[in-house]
Amino acid sequence: MEYETILKLFSLVYIIVMMALDFWIFSLILRREYVRVKGLLILLSIVLIMGFESLALARLNVLLFILGLLLVLVPLFSSFIIVDYTINVSRNWKYGLLLSSVIVFDELAMGYLYGSYFNPLPNPLLTAVNNPAYGAMMLGDAIFFLYILRRRSIMEFAMTTFAISMAFMPSLYLMDRMLEFTMSLLTSFFMIINIVLLYLTEMRMLTFQGQLVAISLSLFNLLMMLGLTFFASFSGLHFLTLSMIASMVWYFFLVFYNVPAKKISPKPFLFLVLVNLTELAMGFGESVLGFNLTNSLFVNMMNGEMMGSRMMRSPFNNPFWWLFPINPLTMITMTIMKYNLLSKLVMVPFMTVMTTTMAPFYVIMMGAEMSYLVYERFKKVKTRYLKAWTLGILTGIPIFVVLIPYYTNYYIFGMSGMIFPVTLTPFIISLVVIALFSTLFGRGVYCNIVCMSAHMWSNVFYEQFSAKKSSKVWDYLRWIFLVPMIVAFYLYVMNQLGKINLSIDPLNFYGMFTLNYIWWFFYFLTPVFGVYSCARQGWCGFGTLTGIFNKVLFKIRAKDVYACKECVSKACDASCPVKIPISSDISAKGYSNRISCIGCAKCVDSCDNLEIVNVLTILKNRESKSF
Numbered sequence: 001m002e003y004e005t006i007l008k009l010f011s012l013v014y015i016i017v018m019m020a021l022d023f024w025i026f027s028l029i030l031r032r033e034y035v036r037v038k039g040l041l042i043l044l045s046i047v048l049i050m051g052f053e054s055l056a057l058a059r060l061n062v063l064l065f066i067l068g069l070l071l072v073l074v075p076l077f078s079s080f081i082i083v084d085y086t087i088n089v090s091r092n093w094k095y096g097l098l099l100s101s102v103i104v105f106d107e108l109a110m111g112y113l114y115g116s117y118f119n120p121l122p123n124p125l126l127t128a129v130n131n132p133a134y135g136a137m138m139l140g141d142a143i144f145f146l147y148i149l150r151r152r153s154i155m156e157f158a159m160t161t162f163a164i165s166m167a168f169m170p171s172l173y174l175m176d177r178m179l180e181f182t183m184s185l186l187t188s189f190f191m192i193i194n195i196v197l198l199y200l201t202e203m204r205m206l207t208f209q210g211q212l213v214a215i216s217l218s219l220f221n222l223l224m225m226l227g228l229t230f231f232a233s234f235s236g237l238h239f240l241t242l243s244m245i246a247s248m249v250w251y252f253f254l255v256f257y258n259v260p261a262k263k264i265s266p267k268p269f270l271f272l273v274l275v276n277l278t279e280l281a282m283g284f285g286e287s288v289l290g291f292n293l294t295n296s297l298f299v300n301m302m303n304g305e306m307m308g309s310r311m312m313r314s315p316f317n318n319p320f321w322w323l324f325p326i327n328p329l330t331m332i333t334m335t336i337m338k339y340n341l342l343s344k345l346v347m348v349p350f351m352t353v354m355t356t357t358m359a360p361f362y363v364i365m366m367g368a369e370m371s372y373l374v375y376e377r378f379k380k381v382k383t384r385y386l387k388a389w390t391l392g393i394l395t396g397i398p399i400f401v402v403l404i405p406y407y408t409n410y411y412i413f414g415m416s417g418m419i420f421p422v423t424l425t426p427f428i429i430s431l432v433v434i435a436l437f438s439t440l441f442g443r444g445v446y447c448n449i450v451c452m453s454a455h456m457w458s459n460v461f462y463e464q465f466s467a468k469k470s471s472k473v474w475d476y477l478r479w480i481f482l483v484p485m486i487v488a489f490y491l492y493v494m495n496q497l498g499k500i501n502l503s504i505d506p507l508n509f510y511g512m513f514t515l516n517y518i519w520w521f522f523y524f525l526t527p528v529f530g531v532y533s534c535a536r537q538g539w540c541g542f543g544t545l546t547g548i549f550n551k552v553l554f555k556i557r558a559k560d561v562y563a564c565k566e567c568v569s570k571a572c573d574a575s576c577p578v579k580i581p582i583s584s585d586i587s588a589k590g591y592s593n594r595i596s597c598i599g600c601a602k603c604v605d606s607c608d609n610l611e612i613v614n615v616l617t618i619l620k621n622r623e624s625k626s627f
Helices: 003-030 037-059 062-081 093-118 124-129 132-149 154-167 177-204 208-234 238-256 268-298 328-338 341-357 360-378 384-403 424-441 444-450 473-496 506-524 541-551 561-566 571-575 582-589 602-606 615-619
Strands: 555-558 610-613
Touching: 003 037, 003 093, 003 132, 037 062, 037 093, 093 124, 093 132, 093 238, 124 238, 132 154, 132 238, 154 177, 154 208, 154 238, 177 208, 177 268, 177 360, 208 238, 208 268, 268 328, 268 341, 268 360, 268 506, 328 341, 341 360, 341 506, 360 384, 384 444, 384 602, 424 444, 424 473, 424 541, 424 615, 444 541, 473 506, 473 541, 555 561, 555 582, 561 582, 571 582, 571 602, 602 610, 610 615
Parallel strands: none
Antiparallel strands: 555 610
8 A cells, every 4th residue: 555545544544533532522621511720721732732743744744743742731831830720611701712713723733634635725724624524524513512512592503504504615625526516505505594593593582692693603604605706706715714714713612602691682784784795695606606517517518628607608408507597707797898997886786786686596595595484474473364375475486486577588586587588478478467466366466476575575584674654755756666667668568579679678677677786775774664665665666567456456454444443553554564554544445455555464464353355355255335
C-alpha cells in the first residue's frame, strides 16, 4: 500500500476517533449542571491538543505539534494556579463563547486534515471547510447536541435544522457535480424547514431567548445565502466559508449558553426583513447554481465546449429545465451590458428582484413555507366555511400557479409560461374562468386561491399585521391603477393579432413590474402597509377587475340585521384585513359586497351573526330579500 494511501486512511480513522472523543468530552460538560473550572480547563486543553495534532498531521510538521503543546499548556497550567470553584457553564456566556471557539477550532483543524489529503484548495481556511468531512462533522454535531440537550421545543429543532442545512452546503462537495447538485437540493430542503421553524419560534417563543434565536439565525441564514449567491455566480468560496464559520460559532454558543428566557415583546418587523432577504438571496443563488449545474450535467457539448453560463434558458433535454428554466445572472448581465449608468440604477434592481421571484424554484420554496403557515391558520379557524377556504388555498396554489396563465403570457407568481407556451387563446380562457368563478364565489377565488401574493399573506404569521384603519382615498385611486393594466391588455391583444409590432411584450412588462417588483416592496413593508395592501391600496389592477364581480352574487350577509345595529364590539370591522366598514354596510343594506373585499371570511369567523352568500347559498334556496 502506498504511503499516501496509508496517510489518507489514517486521517479518516483519526478524525472519526477524535470526533467521538469530542462528543464524550462535551457530553461530560453538558450533562452536569455545575462543573469545576479546573476540570473544564483540562478538558479544553485535551480538545486543543487534538486540534493541533490534526494540523501537525496535515502538514506533517513536528514543530507545529510542539508549538501546539506549548500553547495548550496555558489553560492546563492555569487549572493548577487558579482557585478552583464550580460554575454553571450554561449560564455563563464567557465560558459558552470559550467552548464554542474551542470546538470550532478543533473541527476546522480536522477539516483541514481531511482537505489536505483529499481536496486541497489554495487557501488553508477554504481547505478546512469545503470538504465532506466538515459536512459530516456538522451533521454529527446537530444530531448529537439535539440528543444530549434532551430539549424538544421548536427552538431546539430550529437550531438543529440550521446546523444540518450547513452540513449539505454544495460548496463542501466540489469533487463531483452531481453530488454538488444533490447536496444543494438537500441544503434547500433543510433551509426551508429551518425558516418555517424560525417563523414558529418568532411567533410562539415570546422571550429574549426565543427572539434572539429567531432573529440571529435568520441573520446568519442571510449571510450564508449571500455567500451561496457569490459562490454560484462567481465561484467564490471566501464569503460562504467565512459565513459558515461564523454561523458555526454562533450555533455552538446557543448550544452551550442558555440565553435568559425573560419575557419580551416580539420583533416581527426585523425578523420579517431578515427572512425575506434570506429567501430572495436563496432563490437567486439556488436558481443560478441549479441552472449551471444541471445544464453542465445534462446538456450535450456544443462546438467542443459547454454552453454553461452563457445560456439564458435551459433546453428541454435538461430534465430539470422546469425547475431552473432561466439563468437570473445571465439576464442581469445582459441588462448591465445593454443600458447606460442611469438606466442601470433602475433596471438592475428590477431585473434582480424580478428574475428571482419569477424563478420556479423560488415559487416552490415560498409556497412550501407559506403553505405550512396557512396550515397553522387552518388549525385556528372556527367556521366550516373558512376551514374549507383555507384548504382551498393549500390545494389551489400548487395547481393554479401552473395551469392558469393569468396576468401575463410568460410568468407571474406561477409557472404556466415556464412549462408550456401561452398564447392569446389560453390567456383569454384563463381570464374568462377567473371572471366566471369570481362571479359565482367572489373575488377570493382569485385572491386567496390563485394569486400567490395573497397566499403569502393568508397565514398565521402575517395576520398579525392587519391594518388598523383605511382611507377612502384608495377607493378612488384604485380606478387609476386599473388604467395601465387595461392598456397593457389591449396592446397585448393587438400585438398577438398582428395589428401592431412591439419589441417588448406590454403584458409581460406590466405584470412582472407590478407583481414581481412593486408588490415586493409592499411585502417587505407589510408591518407598515398591512396585509393585502394590493386590495386595500388597490394598486393591483387585476384584483380590482376581479373585485367587480363581487358585486354580482357574493355578499357578507347578516342573519339578524338588528343585532348588528345593536352590536358594540364591531368584531367584524376589527377582523377585516382590508378595513372595510362591514358593520356600516350591513346596518345600511343588510349586507356588504365591496370591490375591495378579498373573501378571506375573517369577519364571518369573528362573528356568528354573519354568513357568506354565493352561488351555493342560492342553489340551497337561502337567498335573502336582497336577491
